[in-house]
Amino acid sequence: MPEIKPFKAIRPTPDKAAFVASRSYEEYSKKELEAKLSYNPFSFLHIINPGFKYDKKVSGNERFRLVRNRYMEFLEDEVFMKDPEPSFYIYRVEKNAYRCTGFFCATSIADYENGIIKKHEATIARREKLFADYLEIVRFEAEPVLMAYKDNASISAILESTTRHTPAYEFTTPDRIKHSLWVISDRKVLQTIQQEFSGMDSLYIADGHHRSASSCLLGKTLKDKNPEHSGKEAYNYFMSYLIPESDIRIFEFNRMVKDLNGLSKKEFLVRLDESFRIKRYGNELYKPGKKHHFSMYLDGEFYSLYLRKRAYNFTDSLSRLDTQILYKTILEPVLGIQDLRNDKRIQYGYGKHNVLKMKDAIDRGDFEVGFGLLPVNIDEIKAIADEGLVMPPKSTYIEPKLRSGLTVYDLSDTLS
Structure with missing residues (x-):
């Protein structure tokens, strides 16, 4: 009330x-x-x-x-x-x-x-x-x-x-x-x-x-x-x-990381293969079309990443959130990013043309890899709030x- x-x-x-x-x-x-x-x-x-x-x-x-x-x-x-x-x-x-x-x-x-x-x-x-x-x-x-x-x-x-x-x-x-x-x-x-x-x-x-x-x-x-x-x-x-x-209008934040945490490109892709089905799109711009699918830009090429559900457990509303999935499957265990708010190796971007801005920043050498995801929706926000949980930083850009x-x-x- x-x-x-x-x-x-x-x-x-x-x-x-x-x-x-x-x-x-x-x-x-x-x-x-x-x-x-x-x-x-x-x-x-x-x-x-x-x-x-x-x-x-x-x-x-x-x-x-x-x-x-x-x-x-x-x-x-x-x-x-x-x-x-x-x-x-x-x-x-x-x-x-x-x-x-x-x-x-x-x-x-x-x-x-x-x-x-x-x-x-x-x-x-x-x-x-x-x-x-x-x-x-x-x-x-x-x-x-x-x-x-x-x-x-x-x-x-x-x-x-x-x-x-x-x-x-x-x-x-x-x-x-x-x-x-x-x-x-x-x-x-x-x-x-x-x-x-x-x-x-x-x-x-x-x-x-x-x-x-x-x-x-x-x-x-x-x-x-x-x-x-x-x-x-x-x-x-x-x-x-x-x-x-x-x-409410909700937009996503893309994630850009400065290095591969000491891994070669091949080693990095092999690590990702443990949690994702990977498809290479080359220079064809790719954006995810459904939940638990991600885009990645690496070394001049776009990739799609489809979550292998057998490799990941859904336990609550937070675990189903794409920003949390990306953190728990790639950013933390593979790229070694513990603190999403303060780690200088990761930056975030939003906006209508942010995929192209992300591509340009990586092509310039400012970052090594970038990830795109679908926006969070209002039902996900409410579910997180109802369960008393907290989203990862930069999960939503809201208008x-x-x-x-x-x-x-x-x-x-x-x-x-």
Whole structure:
């Protein structure tokens, strides 16, 4: 029974929304970031990169305090406004044939702790603590956690009805993505949506595992520091963007390895033959067409690798996951890669044309071998989460990727 709540968002004034919204900080190149900061005074990037104002690199608590200052300046200069009524915020992204419609709301850290909000990735304690410290000082959240829920006809009808009206925001960004946002503040509609979610079993985190874990850590910290804690404080919740499972897009990460762990090409292929049926395709590009089949690019040629089921035991949902199969049959025992997150010998790539990028990188000599696989699907993610298991790193690249700054969640607020 997930608990979701409307909140009073801090958001851009309508005339500035297109200028405020930004991609994740890490997605910008150095030149791109400098151009945005130099020529767009309204970009949310000014808040999260506050040292630009003084041409100074800042870090740690000094940076956190300056982030808070830039945020308050956006409020004082009326770049941001605060909504008077608690609301849900329907947000739609559209590009080419893809359209995703969901809504921003507040989700419960109690649900996260109790396993009603389910995760499929491991988090790093150091990163959790760092972001929790950041949130405690800045006192706002600007990047929601992306969660999926089972498609629901009643919720879909409300979203569809609302989106027939003129949105509060509508703009297209240079990457040709159209962004639209509607505000729902009608109490009866809010209650109907909440009731529908209270009848569900779970929500599934698709993207934002560290953000949700840090919010949970922060909630515990602020609760302990507050002698008048009531449970209605905003820090008991965190901002999420909820979308139906059918709107999730999942892409694969290919794996590229710098060497064959001391093996010759022939020795390497013989080792693989223990677990796979191997077929050589030469220079004909090959991509896997079904689960437990993999592509490999080695020494200028493509190969297909079909898992020999007699050589591998399926014991749970994790063992059936292609990224885990690749790890347990090749990466760990043959190539000697133990730590998929930190080993410098392995790198990952995603994207529509990544097979060709992988081929080019290997042909240049940057890597020795590359592997391609099919994307994980939402049912696999849910099965992993339901069993309390954790996927290998870089198992999924999930869309939509959300803009920062369209709705900001005030951690100093109180929720009704």
